[in-house]
Amino acid sequence: MSNGNPINFCVLGGGGEIGASCFEVSCNGHSILLDSGTHPKKEGLESLPAFSLLSRAPDAALISHAHVDHCGSLPYLLRQFPGVRSFATVPTVRLVDRMLHNSVSVMNTLRKERGIEEYPLYEHEDVSYAMRLMRGQGYQEWFDLPTRGIETKACFNHAGHVLGSASVLLKFPGHTLFYTSDICETDQELMSRYCPLDRSVEIDTLVIESTHGAVDDEHARVYEAEIPKLADAVAGVLRGGGVALIPCFALGRTQEITNIIARHQEAGLIPRAPIYASGLGRAIYEIYEKFPEYLSPNAELRPLNDFKRIGNVWNHETMEKLLHEPGIIVATSGMMLENTPSALIAEALTRANHHGIFFVGYLDHETLGYKLLHSQIGDKLRYGLGRQPVERKLENIKRFHFSAHAPRKALQQVIHHIRPKNVVFVHGDAEAIRWMQDNAANGCANFAPTIGQTITLEA
Numbered sequence: 010m011s012n013g014n015p016i017n018f019c020v021l022g023g024g025g026e027i028g029a030s031c032f033e034v035s036c037n038g039h040s041i042l043l044d045s046g047t048h049p050k051k052e053g054l055e056s057l058p059a060f061s062l063l064s065r066a067p068d069a070a071l072i073s074h075a076h077v078d079h080c081g082s083l084p085y086l087l088r089q090f091p092g093v094r095s096f097a098t099v100p101t102v103r104l105v106d107r108m109l110h111n112s113v114s115v116m117n118t119l120r121k122e123r124g125i126e127e128y129p130l131y132e133h134e135d136v137s138y139a140m141r142l143m144r145g146q147g148y149q150e151w152f153d154l155p156t157r158g159i160e161t162k163a164c165f166n167h168a169g170h171v172l173g174s175a176s177v178l179l180k181f182p183g184h185t186l187f188y189t190s191d192i193c194e195t196d197q198e199l200m201s202r203y204c205p206l207d208r209s210v211e212i213d214t215l216v217i218e219s220t221h222g223a224v225d226d227e228h229a230r231v232y233e234a235e236i237p238k239l240a241d242a243v244a245g246v247l248r249g250g251g252v253a254l255i256p257c258f259a260l261g262r263t264q265e266i267t268n269i270i271a272r273h274q275e276a277g278l279i280p281r282a283p284i285y286a287s288g289l290g291r292a293i294y295e296i297y298e299k300f301p302e303y304l305s306p307n308a309e310l311r312p313l314n315d316f317k318r319i320g321n322v323w324n325h326e327t328m329e330k331l332l333h334e335p336g337i338i339v340a341t342s343g344m345m346l347e348n349t350p351s352a353l354i355a356e357a358l359t360r361a362n363h364h365g366i367f368f369v370g371y372l373d374h375e376t377l378g379y380k381l382l383h384s385q386i387g388d389k390l391r392y393g394l395g396r397q398p399v400e401r402k403l404e405n406i407k408r409f410h411f412s413a414h415a416p417r418k419a420l421q422q423v424i425h426h427i428r429p430k431n432v433v434f435v436h437g438d439a440e441a442i443r444w445m446q447d448n449a450a451n452g453c454a455n456f457a458p459t460i461g462q463t464i465t466l467e468a
Contacts, residue, residue, distance in 0.1 A: 014183030022058035047081030073190030075104035100173030219437025263290030345378030
């Protein structure tokens, strides 16, 4: 396997933080980028990876999945380095195309609403150019990378996070690296769990996510156990004549939750009522429908037509129709950012006390969703730019845990199973990565580089 070649690993984003994942792996004068994301908590140029650290164009980029914190800066990268080819799984190519065009639209909106002059960071034609240079690959298919002069290969491994998500196996001469990216060790409603590497594969360097490194497994919620709790909460709201709002990320969580709710309605555990899904979530759902072979063998993906369109929530009449009868609304954004459909619907729901708002994903402390969840009756919150604060009257606001990231015990098991020579902890805050270094390194040489740092890893 290995003749003992070292590699250099440079963090452009995603080291010591979650967001803008982008890592340069270089060997013998050639370099490959692992992901090219943007940071969801930052705006403008600050949201980008530190591309200024690149002294030359990378030979290629490998995109693990289509969440924008892993793919959102790819068109900008190509503005700096035209001609760089990228690779992803076949469904991820379709999803990246959709997500990046949506990002352009969002940036144009933010330029108008917040006066961010740097937006958009790229245009629709830049996205189209990036997609022309992206190639789709299946799982477990080795393919050559365009590194002239040395043979470099890559292979995508099922990661279980969202449709098409992959871990990356990367072979340089004399050094083999495995990048988990975001992995889920739990079977979800539609996605089967992460597929472990065969023990016969020898790994010199493991680059592993650390998202839940600071979460004690005893306090971690089990995906399967949360499903009936959410179903009971939704059923209670409908029986009381209210509307249940479930803010969801457009990619992954929207498709999971709509099918969970539909399954429970079919079983008679949730009263029959319309299920609504918002725009980008519906567009992503269409791509899920095109790739059933990438879903779990046990998945039952309901037809998209089973779910109604939310419509224009900025229109008063549309909002009135949504709320005039019991219903379930699955709307973006998952963290309820201001001026998004979930925020504007929540603004209406919090004025009364017979509705319910149920969060099912990660909430950053600075977001409206987190503030609403932790607010008290009588507190006033602003749900959109230029809108008046609204007093909270609604009591039934809860959070359920449907994480598609592996808990720290499972991450420990990944490291133990692979037994690499080096392990590099990324995609986690300082506390999470500290715990992983102290408790999960399994005797390997371990590293936790931050943005701007380059480390040399021996085989």
